[in-house]
Amino acid sequence: METLTNTPKLADRAYNIRRNALRMGEVQGQGYIAQALDISDVLAVAYFHAMRYRPEDPSWEDRDRFLLSNGHYAIALYAALIEAGIVPEAELETYGSDESRLPMSGMASYTPGMEMSGGSLGLGLSIAVGMGLGLKRKKSDARVYTLFSDGELDEGSVWEAIQSAGHYKLDNLIGIVDVNNQQADGPSTQVMAFEPLVEKLQAFGWFVQRIDGNDLNAVVAAFDVAKSHPAPKPRMIVADTLMGKGVPFLEQREKNHFIRVEQHEWQLALAALEAGRQA
Amino acid sequence: MKTVRSAPQPGKPRLTTSAMIASIAAEGQKTRPAPFGHALVELARSRPDVVGMTADLGKYTDLHIFAKEFPDRYYQMGMAEQLLFGAASGLAAEGFMPFATTYAVFASRRAYDFIHQTIAEEDRNVKIVCALPGLTSGYGPSHQAAEDLALFRAMPNMTVIDPCDAHEIEQLVPAIAAHQGPVYMRLLRGQVPVVLDEYDYKFELGKAKLIRDGKDVLIISSGIMTMRALEALQALKNDRVDAAVLHVPTIKPLDADTIRREAGRSGRLVVVAENHTTIGGLGEAVAALLMRSGVHPPFRQIALPDEFLDAGALPTLHDRYGISTAEVARQIKQWL
Numbered sequence A: 001m002e003t004l005t006n007t008p009k010l011a012d013r014a015y016n017i018r019r020n021a022l023r024m025g026e027v028q029g030q031g032y033i034a035q036a037l038d039i040s041d042v043l044a045v046a047y048f049h050a051m052r053y054r055p056e057d058p059s060w061e062d063r064d065r066f067l068l069s070n071g072h073y074a075i076a077l078y079a080a081l082i083e084a085g086i087v088p089e090a091e092l093e094t095y096g097s098d099e100s101r102l103p104m105s106g107m108a109s110y111t112p113g114m115e116m117s118g119g120s121l122g123l124g125l126s127i128a129v130g131m132g133l134g135l136k137r138k139k140s141d142a143r144v145y146t147l148f149s150d151g152e153l154d155e156g157s158v159w160e161a162i163q164s165a166g167h168y169k170l171d172n173l174i175g176i177v178d179v180n181n182q183q184a185d186g187p188s189t190q191v192m193a194f195e196p197l198v199e200k201l202q203a204f205g206w207f208v209q210r211i212d213g214n215d216l217n218a219v220v221a222a223f224d225v226a227k228s229h230p231a232p233k234p235r236m237i238v239a240d241t242l243m244g245k246g247v248p249f250l251e252q253r254e255k256n257h258f259i260r261v262e263q264h265e266w267q268l269a270l271a272a273l274e275a276g277r278q279a
Numbered sequence B: 001m002k003t004v005r006s007a008p009q010p011g012k013p014r015l016t017t018s019a020m021i022a023s024i025a026a027e028g029q030k031t032r033p034a035p036f037g038h039a040l041v042e043l044a045r046s047r048p049d050v051v052g053m054t055a056d057l058g059k060y061t062d063l064h065i066f067a068k069e070f071p072d073r074y075y076q077m078g079m080a081e082q083l084l085f086g087a088a089s090g091l092a093a094e095g096f097m098p099f100a101t102t103y104a105v106f107a108s109r110r111a112y113d114f115i116h117q118t119i120a121e122e123d124r125n126v127k128i129v130c131a132l133p134g135l136t137s138g139y140g141p142s143h144q145a146a147e148d149l150a151l152f153r154a155m156p157n158m159t160v161i162d163p164c165d166a167h168e169i170e171q172l173v174p175a176i177a178a179h180q181g182p183v184y185m186r187l188l189r190g191q192v193p194v195v196l197d198e199y200d201y202k203f204e205l206g207k208a209k210l211i212r213d214g215k216d217v218l219i220i221s222s223g224i225m226t227m228r229a230l231e232a233l234q235a236l237k238n239d240r241v242d243a244a245v246l247h248v249p250t251i252k253p254l255d256a257d258t259i260r261r262e263a264g265r266s267g268r269l270v271v272v273a274e275n276h277t278t279i280g281g282l283g284e285a286v287a288a289l290l291m292r293s294g295v296h297p298p299f300r301q302i303a304l305p306d307e308f309l310d311a312g313a314l315p316t317l318h319d320r321y322g323i324s325t326a327e328v329a330r331q332i333k334q335w336l
Helices: A004-030 A033-050 A069-083 A087-094 A124-137 A150-154 A154-169 A197-203 A216-228 A265-278 B037-046 B066-070 B082-095 B106-108 B112-120 B149-152 B166-177 B226-237 B255-264 B284-292 B314-320 B325-336
Strands: A065-068 A144-149 A173-179 A206-213 A235-240 B031-033 B048-053 B074-076 B095-101 B127-131 B159-161 B183-186 B190-191 B209-212 B216-220 B242-248 B250-252 B270-279 B299-304
Touching: A004 A033, A004 A069, A004 A087, A004 A154, A004 A216, A004 A265, A033 A069, A033 A173, A033 A216, A033 A235, A065 A069, A065 A124, A069 A087, A069 A144, A069 B066, A124 A144, A124 A154, A124 A173, A124 B082, A124 B112, A144 A150, A150 A173, A150 B149, A150 B325, A154 B082, A154 B216, A173 A216, A197 A206, A197 A235, A206 A216, A206 B190, A216 A235, A265 B074, A265 B127, B031 B166, B037 B066, B037 B166, B048 B166, B082 B095, B082 B112, B095 B106, B106 B112, B106 B127, B106 B149, B106 B255, B149 B159, B149 B250, B149 B270, B149 B284, B159 B166, B159 B255, B166 B183, B209 B255, B216 B226, B216 B255, B226 B242, B226 B270, B226 B325, B250 B284, B255 B284, B270 B284, B270 B325, B284 B299, B299 B325, B314 B325
Parallel strands: A065 A144, A144 A173, A173 A235, A206 A235, B048 B074, B048 B095, B095 B127, B127 B183, B159 B183, B216 B242, B216 B270, B270 B299
Antiparallel strands: B031 B190, B159 B250, B209 B242
């Protein structure tokens, strides 16, 4: 079965994505590293199992589109784009620096493979609706993947887009919402209650799966089902994730939107990640 | 603190034409119906990449003409302006050229960040076409976009256009389609006055055009204020005032050369007339340009005041805020 044979390789991919992200964090001394670590398994499956693209031609017409709505997760997407060979690994050292193509917040005009300028939260799904409509107009079978965060569920525009995607039955949209239950002012569920999320999304006409976003087998299965499900509906994967995943001392650090990592800790984090991989 | 107004005096005669989409055409004026809708249909026949989008205002932006002709190229996004412009960016990213319509207040105020980030910053080829520009509704501030030009002028990559009449709208639809990049266009809809056809006028993107020459005063105007300026010429002439009218439909990028040249001709009062607040529109754009260029003619602005405008009948409001034909003539005479 494709799923099972791919899984060990995907674990390597996820490891490499986490490692790339930690190395970028060390360059800048900061970054949304806890989010990058929590979403690496999803990105590994997206880029090395689910999506169709050509690393040497990031704007290939038949590629699947990947929209990063939560632009502050750019460090994670860069890590995946480097692993995918879309961004040269050498540029990792420039992360967040002057002249870099890897700014702290993702922008379409800076980075190969970055499809939108995020950062102002709640934009991605609206763009995805337009892309989904456009791909159907062109009779393209490409899909639009949109990653966004649970905090973005507070934005009214997200629900405008969710409602319209259901209205237009955009079965070429696959949304992934990262439920790490952390936003700027605290736990997302306390900042603004968004549950029951699955039922809400279903009521808006979406086909919804909720999974442990750090269980590679579950993520693979969810992407497979999202792609193959026959319902003429947009698809949402609600991914519950653990901030700092893969680096135990960061998993246990007091939860914060912007987790502080001391300069000497980056190497410790890389070592902990490596240790976890061998265990 | 906001206080509630006093009740009106009983018995006083009052105009009652405070409809939201009151026509700006005067009684008996030559008009053409829905020039934008018909021009877009014409364009779309030769441009299969053109799509129409709206946020529940198809009928009120003349886009229903397009929808009827090309139903499969028309996207109703519901009453959701943020979605409208985000989705327009997405369609543009896929190679289409969306003409996205709503009211100017909603594009400029509600959806500003969406236009800024998903269209302007990404340089997407979206044409934003907005009805009820400036003071063209008697509904009050909710529908009066007195500051839309200031907001869109301040947005990098954005081309900003304020057309005068049906004749111009028909010409500028193919012109903005030929321009690659985002455009904000003020729309006059419904029965739209036809004015500029009598002046052998041709719209060119980025060009100001001298419609009438005169030696005493130079009126620099955009949008419906060019119509008002031309209407005011007769009253000015009766008082032996010889006025020139320079029409500036492209607010950004400004035709700096033409404006500098005309404003630099000695002996003329320069009056900038616009259907927009005094802040950040054509008047201040021209003033800054002239200051930077070392051109210092006597300078006045005819524009809406920096306040929340009243609800009421448009003719009353245009008089009250100084943008009616009679008020344009009166103010200019007073300044000379």
